[in-house]
Amino acid sequence: MSTFSALLLKRMKLAEECADDDDAKISISELRKAVLEELKMHNSFVQEWGSDLAKESSVNSATVKYTEFLLATASGKVEGVKGPGKLATPFEKTKVAAYTLGAMTPCMRLYAYLGKELEALLDLHEGSHPYRKWIENYSSEGFQASAVQTEDLLDKLSVSLTGEELDIIEKLYHQAMKLEIDFFSAQPVVQPTVVPLTKEHNPAEDRLMLFSDFDLTCTVVDSSAILAEIAIVTAPKSDQIQPENKLARMSSADLRNTWGLLSRQYTEEFEECIESIMPPEKVDKFKYEDLRKALEQLSDFEKRANDRVIESGVLKGLNHEDIKRAGERLILQDGCTTFFQKVVKNVNLNANVHVLSYCWCGDLIRSAFSSGDLLELNIHSNEFTFIESISTGEIDKKVESPIDKVQAFKNILNNCSNDRRNLTVYIGDSIGDLLCLLEADIGIVIGSSSSLRRVASQFGVSFVPLFPGLVKKQKECGEGESSSWKGLSGILYTVPSWAEIHAFILGC
16 A cells, blocks of 8 residues: 555544534445545555556646645645644534545545546446446446435535635645546556547648537527617617707517517517428438528518518617727636636637627627637627717618528638638537538537527438536547548537537647
8 A cells, every 4th residue: 555545544444533413423434444445446456467566657637636635635725624633622523524524525536537537438247348347437337326425425524614614624635636637637548539629739731720619619698689778778868858959769668568569579579480490300321501591581581570670760869988898897708708718818729710600799708708808809790880889770781691600600700811721610509600610620519509409400401418428538549540520421419508618629
């Protein structure tokens, strides 16, 4: 047994002694026994493979950082906590036990998660998989139960802690999980890998082209609703006399009614249009041109809907500064801003980022990203027309439909120089993004738009959760097949959040 293992078991023994009741003591004792069994299993692997770890490998810095963190936490060396030699009260002892569990629980949860995921993705009964025993152990019901037991115990030990102490546990948990991920990332890989996407990226030869939709891909709320609300809130009341030198506007009450009618009409006619373009039966093989032809009808509908909005006058009289302020306060999806910040600030990546959107006002998009210091993004959308910073109600139409979007996508690529290869990634959430998603080398669908999936599936498009898709791609790569990505395959990858996109493209 290594020095670290012996020290860790000793610190778990200390946590057991610090626990405040018999049930907690028993739970930690069982956990300690499980760790000991786990260490025995690891030793058996080493013997089975005929390895001598003392001679064949050195401890990398990621491992050292993680083990030192665990030992320090178990020793009570946490900000705001006394050392183990000075624990005067049962309450102080309970804190040390809680902190120790807070630092160990992420390890249990991560291994339980990986075990189950790998079990589901790999056929362990086909051939002699080198990690079969490892996967079977961490996917077993016993280990899954131990992970849940550890989490329940952490909750129990945390009941009497203050808000400040709970914040410390949260920080310990996050730090432990990060160190665990760093540990995995630091391990040498002898074969080409498909994750992260940028690992094999060579800026001298390759050009990473990232495209993203805006509404409900990056945002929590659709931008059209935000612009309408600005118009309604800033509009004059019914009994208010408007100055003669300003654009005449509807009252706020009339605006709200008009916008309600426009919204209902759009929703009803959109559903009718979707039904009209659906093939009577699901096609056996994906054909891009058939789908494009169908979406030309949807494009005509979108343009008619925009014409109605302009003719209604609901967008007349908005102040440019009000729009910018609304954009700066716009709530973006968790992880979206961080992802783009990491991309544009990485000078070695040298990526091009383009946002393609139906949004009526590009200034709203620019303001939303400017709050995250993302001035480098290229915005392609419609634009309001202004007279002395007041909107006229007209729209400079540039991107109104699926056909407009895919044409903008192609134009951007055609304007790139031929000195490097393009690797294109498109991230979107709706049927308006469908053609771009399919044209891109990698199309990533975020969210759960029913119309997108319904139409695309009927035209032969397949949706694959990103993680299993990457595992399959990695297996193909390991078997000697190409690891390159290619558009118009008819396959789109689905993700629940920007965190998964971040991990795939940039790594953790």
